[in-house]
Amino acid sequence: MLERSQDDTITQDLLAVVTRELGYREKAGQHTKFGAWYADLTKDPQYRNAPWCDMFIAWAADKAGVTDYVGEFAWTPSHARWFEQHDAWTDQPEPGALVFFDWAGGNGIPGIDHVGIVEKVENGKIHTIEANVDKVWLKRKVRDESKIVGYGLPRKVRETLTTSPTTVELRPDAVTAVANPSPGLDPTAAVATTVLALALAASLVATGIHVRRFAVSTGRHRRKARAAAAADTQITETPRRRALTP
Structure with a gap:
């Protein structure tokens, strides 16, 4: 496991926000406040009822004031690639890292289905907080690494942006x-x-x-970039609910 800096306020601020949302449940029609927020942000209504694991993280990062280091995505493979481009992609877990899953057990970014946030690592298990799990919930989960593709490190994004x-x-x-x-x-x-x-x-x-x-250079998607990405998403990256494992 990577050693986390004692002054990693990104982790503290992000986890403080996400833990307050534990127990949130998706409403009828796959509606969530996180999807509604992201739809308003991107001016794209399709996100109101879309799978919301990554939109929840975007919402939480915004509330915590750490969007530049966490990213602002709805499509998980693109989010993982963003960490890779910022030299912040690793196979070692740590608290505050974003953990990316491929339920088929693959190890490549294109196959990523889902994302959560690492809360702690204990006895070889990854303790996470995840949205859109067990069909409708935002809750804590305990994972092994069999379905994990990799981890994105917000603190490393900050280091990259600071030293560029x-x-x-x-x-x-x-x-x-x-x-x-x-x-x-x-x-x-x-x-x-x-x-x-x-x-x-x-x-x-x-x-x-x-x-x-x-x-x-900053990590935040500007509005023009969001609009372009949203247009592309409608064609090649239309969000769809995938089968999630417990």
């Missing part, structure tokens, strides 16, 4: 002003201004400060 190089966009005229000073511009002052600008940029990169004008 920051791209600084410098105005071209901040450099060319030295070579081609405007009439009346003191070349010495121009050089000093340019040096100051470059020093400030270097300082921002060194300290990891993120400014809105700088290009910084």
